[in-house]
Amino acid sequence: MKIMNEYTYHKIKKNKRYTISILVAITIASALLCSLSIFLYSIWDTKVTSTIEKTGYWHGELWNSISGDKLKYITENPDVEATMVKGSWVTAELSNTKRPYLLMRDADKNFWSDMNLKNNLTDGSLPKKAGEIVVSKLFFTDNPTYKIGDKLTLPIGNRMLDNKVISTQDYKKPGETFKTTGTKTYTIVGELDVSGISAYPGYIAMGYLDVLNIQPSDELTVYMRFVNPRKIYNTLPEIAEYVGLTKNEYGQYGVMYNSQLLNLYGISDKSSTNTQLVIILAIAVTLFLLIMGAFVLIIYNAFSLSSNSRIKELSILKSLGATPRQIKYSVLYEGFLLWIAQLPIGLIIGYTFSYLVFSRVNGILSISEDYKNINVSLSWVVIAFSVISSLITVLVSAYIPARKVAKVPAIFGIRQNSQVIKVKKMKRNLIIKRIFGIEGELAASQFSANKKSLRTAVLSLSMCFILISGYINIISIYNFADSKNNKVINHDITLNLNIMDEPSDKMLNEILSLPEAQDSVVRRQVCTSTYVTSDQESDIFAESGGFDGVNSNKYNVLKEDGKYRITVNLVGLGDESFKKYCTEIGTDFEKYYKEGTATGVLLNSTYHTPANSKVIQQIHLLNINQGSKMLLYEKVEDDMNTNNKFDVQIGDVTDISPSDLGTARYSLAFIVPMKNYQQIVSDFSPDRKLESNRVSIDLLVGDKASPNVKEKLTQICSAYLGSEDFNIWSLVEERNHKELVQKAVAISVSAVALMIGIIGIFNAFSIVSNNIRLHRKEFAMLRSVGLTPKGLNKMLILEGLFFALKPIIISIPVVFIICWYMLRLTSITWIEFLAVFPGKAISIYSMLIFVAILLSYWFSSKSVKQNNIIEAMKDEIV
Template identity: 25%
Template sequence: MNIVNKVTTRNLIKNKKRTIITIIGVIISVAMVTAVTTLGTSFMDLFKRQTIANSGEWHVLYEDVNKEQLEAIQSDEVNKTTIISRDVGYAQLVGGQNRNKPYLFIKEFNSAGFKQFPIQLSEGRLPQSDSEIVISEEISGNGKVDYEIGDRVTLLVGERVSDKSEAAFFGQNTPLQKDEHGAVIEKLENVTSKSYTIVGTIKRPIWEPTWAPGYTVLSYADEDLIGKSDIVQALVVLKSVNSRLFSHAEEFANRHQIDSVQFNDELLRYYGVIKDDGFRMTLFSLSAVIMLVIIVGSVSLIYNAFAISVSERSRHLGMLASVGATKRQKRNSVLFEGMVIGLISIPIGILSGLVGIGITFSFINSMIQGVLGVTEQLTVTMSPLSIILACLISIFTIFISAYIPAKRASKISAIDAIRQTADVKLTGKTVKTSRLIRKLFGIEAEIGLKNLKRNKRRYQATVFSLVISIVLFLAVSFFTDNLKKSAGLTQDGINFDIEVSVGNGKQEEVETLLKSITSLEDVTESSTITTFPAASWIDKELLAEQLKNIVDRDNSALENGKYPLAVNIQALDNQSLQEYAEKIGADYEQLRDRQKLSAIVVDTTIYKDYEARKFVETKLVETEVGHNLDLHYTDRETGEEKPLATVEIAALTDEVPMGVGQSGIGSIHMIVSKEALNEITGSEHAAETYTQVFLKSIDPMGTQQDIEEMENTMSSGHLSVYNVYQQRQQEEQMILILSVFTYGFIILITAISVANIFNTISTSISLRKREFAMLKSVGMTPKGFNKMINYESIFYGVKAVLYGIPISIAVMYMIHRSLMGTFSYSFTIPLDSLVYAVAAVFVIVSAAMLYSSAKVKKENIIDALKQENI
């Protein structure tokens, strides 16, 4: 170690306070970068493992392949494992009592399939030949069915078909086909007899849809017995998962004349592999913006720790110059200081980030498992890339933060450095202030403002720190809100667990049944919705922009300049309507008024524009509260249009009640009370309405079973039960990962911003001890000193806000533009966040100034005047 570096090291040890503050700042910065990268990696790993636990591990599916194509797939060098799967078909479950699940569904896997798919064996063993099966343990408890291990069963296996559907045959994702009276309108065709020996039982597979009409039965797919004309499904586990897999699989399918290739998008998204180029570009651009925010925040924190201390170190550097130190040696002295601080801070910062994330995970693991029902644990997952990235970003930020002060320090002459005159500007023009300041706020404010102008670099460093903090806070707040909003656009908006459709039946019986369903023990929330389809002629000028563009290209739908807008009239039960009205700020009593019909109109929707490949949020109709809509309907028999009623718009909203989905372009949801619906439809159209019940339950599977048992007690009509809990669970998983990630990020950014401001201001105040002592020595009272500090706080805050708000809006717009590659919604400035940011700046600045000045007040005037180091 050369003499200059030794002197620098001793200086660091001597000025322990400044050194410790700088080290803490770097540790916070490194911990933040490490925490952010690790947080994202860990959540991706959790949902990757959970998806595999739920639906199996596979990446590419080649559908309907023959023997030759299967051999080509198995020999493809990019494939690690090939799963052979075949849907054998459906067989009637003799003795079954569940009217919505009358079949056995027989599916075959090879040995790889039994390993890669989540199949939980309850008893016995897995099949080893195509004449052996394992059955779902739910079958044995269904009515009079009583299968046991060792039984030999003969099944008539065929394909589900219906004359009333265009589909050739149905799979497990299609529920049992019924008509409006509840009668089954499907049958089994191409039936063949197959005999099996039951060798075990399995738990109901998680990947079996809750609405599936068949209980899962698994058999063995023997590859040696697959004939040249046989058709199977080939699911592939790849050796390496990257974005090239899409093009490779599609090219492979074309080369080998495979008609259909599918991808496991749910699993691949957690590998960070997305087929949609627009979405990928959105992620990349967003990642770049957020990484830039992190780097700027880190640089600002560390830079201020170096920059503000240059004045204090100027005498030390001047003494080095006076004994022969060159510009290069002085510059390297500061860079060496940065290296020493980095060697200490980076390992501690990385370790702190990992420990902090680990502690966070230990607290939220039970919550995540409880809320989402996931079985996997959230663990700290470190990828070499994330640690290397954290190190590189930290080294880069320290280098940039140290290089600029180092370059400036190298230019200080020995005399100026020893006399410490470089930072002090005393020309009249430099420290000139407005007379209005003195008249309005007094001499203390004038002295404070003159001091800021005199110590321009310290003042600029403090303002810069405040501006960066404002920009970081607002940018991250805007980012979190927009990221959650964008995620919401991609989801189906499922806000319930179970949907129950009630078919034609006796009114009294249906009402009794509905009360029984909504009062089930496990049901936590319910909503009963009765729907009637209608329409309303609306002026072209009031149409949504997207629909208006379509009409401009083809105006055949217009009649006298008006467009036939589809109106879904939906009546909520009284309790649900009251809660919904309170939520959006509508008048509940007005909605129930029979004399003057009123309705809530959902005037905003979300849809995917496949032509533009974007998720779009748009207005459905440009109207206002108080406007009347004249409703009509079309007679089914005559095709004649007949008037219904005139309804006043009581409120406009983008919120939909539980069970109501998003409208398509050209239609709206009109939410009314039951009384209003009865007035609109009258007894004439009551039979054309249909009722649905939407439920949230703490045990969706148990609730579904209870409801299905109720159907057996109906003497007329029918129930259709759709359990969408798993799909809703997936949506909540995506929202949760974004919420935890973004709110964790905003907490870290807030912490680094507060630390930045306190570090900057406290260091600046400490360096002014001699100056404050001089003011006190010439007669400044404690009250006057407090006034001066308060006015300086105001000057700092006002200046920071004037610069920070416009820059923040520009950064927010950049984030918005990056999202518009995949989404489409208007840019809005978050006024609430702006108010919070401005208030926080003045609170934090005042607290930092008061905290720092309180310590200065305790200094002895004589000792402070003699002091040369902090």
């Protein structure tokens, strides 16, 4: 075996042309496999990191509280790696503050280090000992006399209503009182940016829990991190049973799983399948198999040429006693040595390629709000997987020709150079000959003879072209359809205030008096429902199928007892906004402020796509007149436990909206002054109070001023509210985000296409070079019978053109089908599409394919043109 190793090593050094060819192929394969591994791992690692930052580093939680004396059964459980504990709720009464209570819990050291709440600290420090607390930002905003470092001695006790204790974390109740049970001193050490919605009667606060001071009667919430999280769906219910929790009516314990994090680890409940994870894994496995399979074909061709070039020598060795196994081993050993030689370079190239792609994507998306950069992550698992997958690719590639060479009898292998090669009858290409002359016919014949060896290159370049041109066409069609279907936007910034109380007048004045605001609308809205019959359908709606033709699974239209329940958005406008709206629709606003039945404007308009049409139309939904009455219901979903209903009167019917109300298709909007709105929603159930009291402020500021106005709005609201109490939508940001996402996707698609394109282009260089070198005797014969250097150039250029055209010709029908399918989904005609057809971009990619192929022929043919005719005809191919 040592002799075979020395022989193999000697041939690698001697046959530099084949060695370099195989090395380049293996290097590209290793680089692309490494790059794909890094892509997938980096995205996964970033997702895990952001999920832990968002939700905390825990696997399971006992949602129902346990008593303090049961905690030891969890901490001493060998399956539990760590616990994060929150103590009992405590209500402390404040004096001379906007809200009467501090609503707080203590948490242990592990909670502050491993859970996500620490990320909300905006000032000061986290509590490190008992008595230290961090309070919500809203506490300091509402009560500027307090500051970090203050000591508070507060009465603690229970919220009471009708001599019954109210839970600390319940919404505020009219008529509730406070019953003192003791006092406690706290030191404020930090500020938390946590939700402080006005539905709660107090400010959120968190303190430090010393686990040694936990009392047996304390009610604890426990989060757990498991040694083996894959057993969590069996272990956590067992722990819940062991600590004394009881099952609910569905036979389940009050436990919660950090499913976002567990799913990323590939862990899910046996009763449910993580479809998204399965799809991602399937795509990843498919990509790896495609790349490995493609490179097996490429490297196999290179190894075949190398092994065929020394088949005579191997046959001589076989005649001297070498076994077929040793012959096979020689070829495999060659592959292994070359794989070892390129491995560090392949890994470095793969890492560099990944870094460049991620840097580009991060650079594009980093200006988006809340975007988390994807950092290039490496681990031993990634390196090992890359190394193993590239080794398998190389060994499989070498094994196929190794097995063939090992089966060749020694006598035939020794005589191979004297064998007569039978050539099939050449197919005449008369049309090509008539157009391009004899050179064209020779080029077509040569390309036809090599089509099997060029199959991988053609397929790879076809896939590359389909990916690029298909994506460009899809984006062009999508953007054009989006521009056709865009609704007229009256306002380009919307500020949503998720509060229960009336917003501060001072804050509203600061917002509405912004100099950039050209128009503004202050509104509140909540979903209600009403029942209509088919007789009330408008004529145009009835002709196109009416409510019977509406997909109830897609839209909130429910048929009950011959009637249809549809959504009605109840909208309350501020006085100034409502008066301006009445002027816009040409009606008198005073009639809407009269006592009695609430009167409002019915927005009787919806978007509808008629049958056998793809054009979205705005139509009247109902045939309803001014002065009619309508019965509205609070209940809009079957699971809502309410029977509240109320009569309203329609003062006017219009199709003009005061703003973008976000109404769904086949629904109405009923617009009333804010006073009437508040009167109606005052009878709503407590669960819907927060929804109905949210305030939205729509502003028209223009594209140029939009970023500056959003910054000002954030500063104004931050001075009065917590960050979770408001959010800002911007039309400009939405457009920019859409463009950025498209650019990022384009880079990702281009990267994948580049991977596949490299396979095709390198294969083209390799095959063309080897074919021309193997047929240099034939070229010499053609030159000897009168083929001029100019004719030879023409022949090679035409062969290159035939080669370059083939992947494009193959791709055109596929791209055509993609465009046809996309156009079927939209209202765009072929004539309209041709106006936005991205011909320039596709032409550039086509030219790149032509240039790559022609360059491969140009480089490969230089030696043939320079060869002496007589010497080329005499020499055997080495």
